[in-house]
Amino acid sequence: MVNQELLAKIRKSLRISHTKLDDEISELIEAAKLDLKISGVIKIDEADPLIIRAISLYAKSASGYFEQMAERYDQSYKMLKISLALAGDYNQESIN
Numbered sequence: 001m002v003n004q005e006l007l008a009k010i011r012k013s014l015r016i017s018h019t020k021l022d023d024e025i026s027e028l029i030e031a032a033k034l035d036l037k038i039s040g041v042i043k044i045d046e047a048d049p050l051i052i053r054a055i056s057l058y059a060k061s062a063s064g065y066f067e068q069m070a071e072r073y074d075q076s077y078k079m080l081k082i083s084l085a086l087a088g089d090y091n092q093e094s095i096n
Contacts, residue, residue: 002026006046006055013056014063025059032058040085042093050090054080 010025011017032055033044044051057077061070084090 002029003046006052009052010056010059014059024063028059028062029055031062036081036084039081041081041090043090050080050084054084 006029007022007026010029011019011022014025016025035058036044036051036054046052054077057073057080060066061074061077064070
């Protein structure tokens with residue numbers, strides 16, 4: 001189940017004001033989180049601005065948002081994903 005606050009943020013980033021596409025957007029969010037995990041991002045805090053940004057970029061590139069910009073969004077997502085995967089705050093289990 002996707003966090004409703006995160007869903008609203010991603011919907012807004014896609015410039016969608018209705019909820020008719022929420023199922024599709026939720027699938028994009030879950031796919032983005034899985035892609036981040038596969039890439040080595042262990043800490044996926046849905047309130048973290050960098051995680052939100054990564055999910056937003058993933059959604060924009062995967063949904064064809066502004067078709068002429070899809071490739072740029074994809075490249076931005078991939079660069080952010082790599083940075084997150086290499087950052088100690090995101091690639092290590094919390095000891096707390």
